[in-house]
Amino acid sequence: MLLSIDEDAKRLRRYLDEMKFPFPVVRINAAEAGQLMGVDNTPMTFYVDRKGIVRYQTNGTESHGDSVNRVGWFIDQLKGH
Amino acid sequence: MADIIAAVDARAQAQADPAPYFTGAQILIDRGEFDRAITLAARGAVVSDRFIDENLSAYQLSGKSQGSYARGRATAADLVGWALFLEKDSPAARAKLEEAARLSQDQDVVNQFHLGELARAQGDAARAREYYLNALSMAGGPAPLRQRAMQALSGLHAGGPSAAVGFDAWLDAELTRRRDERRNAALKSLVDRPLPTLALTTIDGQPFDTSSLQGKIVLLNFFASW
Numbered sequence: 001m002l003l004s005i006d007e008d009a010k011r012l013r014r015y016l017d018e019m020k021f022p023f024p025v026v027r028i029n030a031a032e033a034g035q036l037m038g039v040d041n042t043p044m045t046f047y048v049d050r051k052g053i054v055r056y057q058t059n060g061t062e063s064h065g066d067s068v069n070r071v072g073w074f075i076d077q078l079k080g081h
Numbered sequence: 082m083a084d085i086i087a088a089v090d091a092r093a094q095a096q097a098d099p100a101p102y103f104t105g106a107q108i109l110i111d112r113g114e115f116d117r118a119i120t121l122a123a124r125g126a127v128v129s130d131r132f133i134d135e136n137l138s139a140y141q142l143s144g145k146s147q148g149s150y151a152r153g154r155a156t157a158a159d160l161v162g163w164a165l166f167l168e169k170d171s172p173a174a175r176a177k178l179e180e181a182a183r184l185s186q187d188q189d190v191v192n193q194f195h196l197g198e199l200a201r202a203q204g205d206a207a208r209a210r211e212y213y214l215n216a217l218s219m220a221g222g223p224a225p226l227r228q229r230a231m232q233a234l235s236g237l238h239a240g241g242p243s244a245a246v247g248f249d250a251w252l253d254a255e256l257t258r259r260r261d262e263r264r265n266a267a268l269k270s271l272v273d274r275p276l277p278t279l280a281l282t283t284i285d286g287q288p289f290d291t292s293s294l295q296g297k298i299v300l301l302n303f304f305a306s307w
Contacts, residue, residue: 001294003281003303013284015306026281026289028303036277038269039303046271048299054271056186071300073183077151078298 005030005042047074082114089121099129099153106160115164122160129153148273155184159192166199174199186272187215190222194230206237213237217252218259276301 002025006012009027016025033039037046047056056074085105092101102125109118133140133149140149162177178199181192197212213230216222231252238248271277276299281289 001299001301003279003301004305005303006306008306009284009286012306016284026283027286028279028281032280033303036279037271037303042303042305044303046276046301046303048276048294048301050296050298052276052295054274054276057270057272070183073180075298075300 001026003028003033005033005039045071047078049078082109082112082117085109086117086121093128097128097135098132099125099156102128103156103160106164110160110164110167113167115168118164119161122157122164125160126154126157129157151184155181155189155192158184159189159195163195166195166202171199171203188219190216190219191226193219194222194226197230197233201233201237206241210234210237210241214255214259218256218263 002021002023004012004025004027006015006027007030012027030039037044041059043059043061045058046054049055055078058070058074085108089101089105102121106118106122106125109115109121130150130153133153158177158181162174162179162181165177166174168174178192178196181189182196185192187193193212193216197209197216200206200209200212213234216230217227217234234252235248238244238251243251279291281291283289
Protein backbone atom coordinates (compact mmCIF):
# COMPACT_ATOMS: atom_id res chain seq x y z
CA MET A 1 0.00 0.00 0.00
CA LEU A 2 1.33 3.41 -0.90
CA LEU A 3 0.92 6.28 1.54
CA SER A 4 1.34 9.77 0.22
CA ILE A 5 2.35 12.64 2.45
CA ASP A 6 1.45 15.15 -0.26
CA GLU A 7 -0.51 18.13 0.93
CA ASP A 8 -1.58 19.15 -2.57
CA ALA A 9 -4.36 16.76 -3.56
CA LYS A 10 -4.46 17.95 -7.18
CA ARG A 11 -0.77 17.46 -7.67
CA LEU A 12 -1.01 14.01 -6.14
CA ARG A 13 -3.89 13.04 -8.43
CA ARG A 14 -1.92 14.15 -11.50
CA TYR A 15 1.05 12.13 -10.30
CA LEU A 16 -1.06 9.02 -9.75
CA ASP A 17 -2.71 9.37 -13.17
CA GLU A 18 0.73 9.46 -14.71
CA MET A 19 2.25 6.61 -12.71
CA LYS A 20 -0.76 4.30 -12.71
CA PHE A 21 0.43 2.32 -9.67
CA PRO A 22 -1.24 -1.08 -9.41
CA PHE A 23 -1.41 -0.69 -5.62
CA PRO A 24 -3.91 1.03 -3.35
CA VAL A 25 -2.87 4.59 -2.53
CA VAL A 26 -3.97 6.44 0.58
CA ARG A 27 -3.01 9.73 2.14
CA ILE A 28 -1.51 10.51 5.52
CA ASN A 29 -0.65 13.77 7.19
CA ALA A 30 3.08 14.42 6.87
CA ALA A 31 3.51 15.54 10.47
CA GLU A 32 1.70 12.46 11.74
CA ALA A 33 3.86 10.23 9.55
CA GLY A 34 6.91 11.89 11.03
CA GLN A 35 5.73 11.59 14.59
CA LEU A 36 4.29 8.07 14.55
CA MET A 37 6.52 6.35 12.01
CA GLY A 38 9.68 8.43 12.01
CA VAL A 39 9.17 9.28 8.34
CA ASP A 40 11.43 12.26 7.81
CA ASN A 41 12.46 11.55 4.27
CA THR A 42 10.70 9.72 1.48
CA PRO A 43 10.56 7.06 0.27
CA MET A 44 10.46 4.84 3.33
CA THR A 45 9.13 1.32 3.34
CA PHE A 46 7.85 -0.75 6.24
CA TYR A 47 7.16 -4.46 6.10
CA VAL A 48 4.53 -5.57 8.61
CA ASP A 49 3.77 -9.17 9.50
CA ARG A 50 0.36 -10.73 10.05
CA LYS A 51 0.48 -9.90 13.74
CA GLY A 52 0.95 -6.21 13.02
CA ILE A 53 4.61 -6.08 14.02
CA VAL A 54 6.98 -4.04 11.88
CA ARG A 55 9.70 -6.47 10.86
CA TYR A 56 11.76 -4.57 8.32
CA GLN A 57 12.23 -0.93 7.52
CA THR A 58 14.13 0.45 4.54
CA ASN A 59 14.93 3.99 3.53
CA GLY A 60 15.38 5.32 0.07
CA THR A 61 14.94 3.63 -3.23
CA GLU A 62 16.41 0.30 -4.13
CA SER A 63 19.12 0.27 -6.75
CA HIS A 64 17.18 -0.71 -9.81
CA GLY A 65 18.84 -3.97 -10.59
CA ASP A 66 18.11 -5.37 -7.18
CA SER A 67 14.70 -4.06 -6.15
CA VAL A 68 12.53 -7.01 -7.16
CA ASN A 69 14.85 -9.40 -5.38
CA ARG A 70 14.98 -7.32 -2.25
CA VAL A 71 11.28 -6.51 -1.94
CA GLY A 72 10.32 -10.06 -2.80
CA TRP A 73 12.87 -11.35 -0.32
CA PHE A 74 11.38 -9.37 2.59
CA ILE A 75 7.90 -10.56 1.72
CA ASP A 76 9.06 -14.17 1.51
CA GLN A 77 10.57 -13.89 4.99
CA LEU A 78 7.23 -12.71 6.36
CA LYS A 79 5.39 -15.50 4.63
CA GLY A 80 7.79 -18.06 6.04
CA HIS A 81 7.78 -17.13 9.69
CA MET B 82 37.72 -34.49 6.98
CA ALA B 83 35.80 -37.51 8.15
CA ASP B 84 37.00 -36.72 11.66
CA ILE B 85 35.42 -33.27 11.52
CA ILE B 86 32.07 -34.55 10.24
CA ALA B 87 32.13 -37.32 12.85
CA ALA B 88 32.87 -34.84 15.61
CA VAL B 89 30.04 -32.58 14.47
CA ASP B 90 27.58 -35.49 14.30
CA ALA B 91 28.61 -36.74 17.74
CA ARG B 92 28.18 -33.30 19.22
CA ALA B 93 24.84 -32.93 17.44
CA GLN B 94 23.61 -36.19 18.96
CA ALA B 95 24.37 -34.84 22.40
CA GLN B 96 22.70 -31.52 21.84
CA ALA B 97 20.77 -30.59 18.73
CA ASP B 98 21.84 -26.97 18.33
CA PRO B 99 23.45 -25.60 15.19
CA ALA B 100 26.71 -24.34 16.71
CA PRO B 101 28.85 -27.40 15.86
CA TYR B 102 27.72 -27.25 12.23
CA PHE B 103 28.75 -23.64 11.92
CA THR B 104 32.02 -24.17 13.73
CA GLY B 105 32.69 -27.23 11.58
CA ALA B 106 31.94 -25.27 8.42
CA GLN B 107 34.42 -22.58 9.46
CA ILE B 108 37.09 -25.20 10.10
CA LEU B 109 36.46 -26.74 6.68
CA ILE B 110 36.75 -23.32 5.07
CA ASP B 111 40.07 -22.77 6.84
CA ARG B 112 41.23 -26.09 5.36
CA GLY B 113 40.12 -25.17 1.87
CA GLU B 114 37.28 -27.72 1.79
CA PHE B 115 34.75 -25.27 0.41
CA ASP B 116 32.11 -27.62 -0.97
CA ARG B 117 31.93 -29.61 2.24
CA ALA B 118 31.82 -26.40 4.24
CA ILE B 119 28.82 -25.27 2.22
CA THR B 120 27.05 -28.56 2.85
CA LEU B 121 27.71 -28.37 6.57
CA ALA B 122 26.59 -24.74 6.80
CA ALA B 123 23.39 -25.54 4.95
CA ARG B 124 22.68 -28.38 7.35
CA GLY B 125 23.38 -26.00 10.21
CA ALA B 126 20.64 -23.68 8.93
CA VAL B 127 18.13 -26.53 8.96
CA VAL B 128 19.22 -27.59 12.46
CA SER B 129 18.98 -24.00 13.61
CA ASP B 130 15.36 -23.69 12.46
CA ARG B 131 14.45 -27.02 14.00
CA PHE B 132 16.16 -26.12 17.27
CA ILE B 133 14.15 -22.92 17.53
CA ASP B 134 10.92 -24.72 16.57
CA GLU B 135 11.51 -27.24 19.34
CA ASN B 136 12.30 -24.59 21.90
CA LEU B 137 9.80 -22.05 20.67
CA SER B 138 8.07 -21.55 24.01
CA ALA B 139 11.33 -20.48 25.60
CA TYR B 140 12.13 -18.12 22.72
CA GLN B 141 8.66 -16.64 22.70
CA LEU B 142 8.79 -15.84 26.39
CA SER B 143 11.74 -13.62 25.68
CA GLY B 144 10.08 -12.32 22.52
CA LYS B 145 13.10 -13.30 20.49
CA SER B 146 11.91 -16.10 18.21
CA GLN B 147 11.77 -14.04 15.01
CA GLY B 148 15.28 -12.67 15.40
CA SER B 149 16.64 -16.09 16.25
CA TYR B 150 15.49 -17.71 13.01
CA ALA B 151 17.09 -14.82 11.14
CA ARG B 152 20.32 -15.06 13.10
CA GLY B 153 20.82 -18.76 12.41
CA ARG B 154 20.07 -18.30 8.72
CA ALA B 155 22.34 -15.27 8.55
CA THR B 156 25.25 -17.25 9.96
CA ALA B 157 24.67 -20.06 7.48
CA ALA B 158 24.30 -17.71 4.51
CA ASP B 159 27.46 -15.82 5.43
CA LEU B 160 29.47 -19.04 5.74
CA VAL B 161 28.16 -20.33 2.42
CA GLY B 162 28.78 -16.96 0.75
CA TRP B 163 32.33 -16.79 2.06
CA ALA B 164 33.09 -20.34 0.88
CA LEU B 165 31.70 -19.46 -2.56
CA PHE B 166 33.88 -16.34 -2.63
CA LEU B 167 36.97 -18.40 -1.85
CA GLU B 168 35.92 -20.79 -4.61
CA LYS B 169 35.91 -17.74 -6.89
CA ASP B 170 32.19 -17.95 -7.69
CA SER B 171 31.59 -14.21 -7.29
CA PRO B 172 27.96 -13.94 -8.44
CA ALA B 173 26.81 -16.76 -6.16
CA ALA B 174 28.97 -15.42 -3.32
CA ARG B 175 27.47 -11.97 -3.68
CA ALA B 176 23.90 -13.30 -3.62
CA LYS B 177 24.53 -15.30 -0.44
CA LEU B 178 26.52 -12.59 1.36
CA GLU B 179 23.85 -10.01 0.55
CA GLU B 180 21.17 -12.38 1.81
CA ALA B 181 23.15 -12.71 5.05
CA ALA B 182 23.33 -8.92 5.22
CA ARG B 183 19.55 -8.59 4.97
CA LEU B 184 19.04 -11.33 7.57
CA SER B 185 21.43 -9.61 9.96
CA GLN B 186 20.11 -6.14 9.09
CA ASP B 187 23.61 -5.09 7.98
CA GLN B 188 24.77 -5.43 11.58
CA ASP B 189 27.08 -8.42 11.50
CA VAL B 190 30.72 -7.35 11.57
CA VAL B 191 32.06 -10.53 9.95
CA ASN B 192 29.47 -10.46 7.17
CA GLN B 193 30.14 -6.79 6.38
CA PHE B 194 33.85 -7.58 6.25
CA HIS B 195 33.18 -10.46 3.82
CA LEU B 196 31.18 -8.14 1.59
CA GLY B 197 34.08 -5.70 1.70
CA GLU B 198 36.53 -8.38 0.62
CA LEU B 199 34.23 -9.36 -2.25
CA ALA B 200 33.79 -5.78 -3.45
CA ARG B 201 37.53 -5.17 -3.26
CA ALA B 202 38.24 -8.34 -5.25
CA GLN B 203 35.79 -7.10 -7.86
CA GLY B 204 37.64 -3.79 -8.07
CA ASP B 205 34.76 -1.77 -6.60
CA ALA B 206 36.73 0.44 -4.22
CA ALA B 207 33.79 2.65 -3.22
CA ARG B 208 31.58 -0.25 -2.19
CA ALA B 209 34.47 -1.99 -0.48
CA ARG B 210 35.14 1.13 1.58
CA GLU B 211 31.50 1.29 2.64
CA TYR B 212 31.49 -2.29 3.86
CA TYR B 213 34.81 -2.10 5.71
CA LEU B 214 33.73 1.15 7.38
CA ASN B 215 30.42 -0.42 8.33
CA ALA B 216 32.21 -3.37 9.89
CA LEU B 217 34.64 -1.23 11.86
CA SER B 218 31.94 1.18 13.06
CA MET B 219 30.39 -1.69 15.00
CA ALA B 220 31.76 -3.50 18.01
CA GLY B 221 32.73 -7.16 17.84
CA GLY B 222 34.35 -9.47 15.36
CA PRO B 223 37.74 -11.15 15.82
CA ALA B 224 40.70 -8.80 16.21
CA PRO B 225 42.61 -10.18 13.19
CA LEU B 226 39.54 -9.55 11.02
CA ARG B 227 39.23 -5.96 12.23
CA GLN B 228 42.89 -5.47 11.53
CA ARG B 229 42.52 -6.78 7.99
CA ALA B 230 39.61 -4.39 7.44
CA MET B 231 41.78 -1.52 8.65
CA GLN B 232 44.63 -2.54 6.39
CA ALA B 233 42.32 -2.88 3.40
CA LEU B 234 40.94 0.61 4.05
CA SER B 235 44.43 2.01 4.37
CA GLY B 236 45.35 0.45 1.05
CA LEU B 237 42.25 1.89 -0.58
CA HIS B 238 42.74 5.33 0.96
CA ALA B 239 45.58 6.53 -1.24
CA GLY B 240 43.62 6.09 -4.45
CA GLY B 241 40.34 7.38 -3.06
CA PRO B 242 38.46 10.69 -2.99
CA SER B 243 39.77 11.64 0.44
CA ALA B 244 43.41 10.86 -0.26
CA ALA B 245 44.48 14.37 0.68
CA VAL B 246 43.22 13.86 4.25
CA GLY B 247 45.36 11.84 6.62
CA PHE B 248 44.09 8.28 6.94
CA ASP B 249 43.66 8.30 10.72
CA ALA B 250 41.70 11.55 10.74
CA TRP B 251 39.54 10.41 7.85
CA LEU B 252 38.84 7.02 9.48
CA ASP B 253 37.96 8.60 12.80
CA ALA B 254 35.51 11.00 11.17
CA GLU B 255 33.88 8.27 9.09
CA LEU B 256 33.45 5.87 12.00
CA THR B 257 32.06 8.57 14.28
CA ARG B 258 29.57 9.65 11.63
CA ARG B 259 28.39 6.08 11.10
CA ARG B 260 28.01 5.37 14.79
CA ASP B 261 25.92 8.53 15.22
CA GLU B 262 23.76 7.63 12.23
CA ARG B 263 23.24 4.13 13.51
CA ARG B 264 22.31 5.32 16.96
CA ASN B 265 19.79 7.82 15.59
CA ALA B 266 18.29 5.24 13.27
CA ALA B 267 18.00 2.69 16.09
CA LEU B 268 16.20 5.19 18.30
CA LYS B 269 13.69 5.93 15.55
CA SER B 270 13.36 2.41 14.23
CA LEU B 271 10.02 0.68 14.45
CA VAL B 272 11.48 -2.75 13.82
CA ASP B 273 10.05 -5.40 16.14
CA ARG B 274 7.47 -2.93 17.40
CA PRO B 275 3.76 -2.89 16.65
CA LEU B 276 2.57 -0.78 13.77
CA PRO B 277 1.03 2.37 15.25
CA THR B 278 -2.60 3.17 14.50
CA LEU B 279 -2.55 5.49 11.52
CA ALA B 280 -5.19 8.02 10.50
CA LEU B 281 -5.46 7.52 6.75
CA THR B 282 -7.74 8.92 4.09
CA THR B 283 -8.45 7.86 0.52
CA ILE B 284 -7.46 10.08 -2.38
CA ASP B 285 -11.00 11.48 -2.28
CA GLY B 286 -10.62 12.45 1.34
CA GLN B 287 -12.76 9.68 2.87
CA PRO B 288 -11.48 7.97 6.00
CA PHE B 289 -9.67 4.71 5.28
CA ASP B 290 -10.34 1.91 7.72
CA THR B 291 -7.02 0.28 8.62
CA SER B 292 -8.68 -2.72 10.24
CA SER B 293 -8.81 -4.20 6.74
CA LEU B 294 -5.04 -4.64 7.00
CA GLN B 295 -5.16 -6.86 10.06
CA GLY B 296 -3.96 -10.42 9.69
CA LYS B 297 -2.24 -9.63 6.40
CA ILE B 298 1.36 -9.11 5.39
CA VAL B 299 1.54 -5.43 4.54
CA LEU B 300 4.12 -3.39 2.68
CA LEU B 301 3.74 0.31 3.45
CA ASN B 302 5.63 2.64 1.18
CA PHE B 303 5.61 6.30 2.20
CA PHE B 304 6.20 8.62 -0.71
CA ALA B 305 5.72 12.13 -1.98
CA SER B 306 4.96 13.12 -5.55
CA TRP B 307 7.82 15.58 -5.66
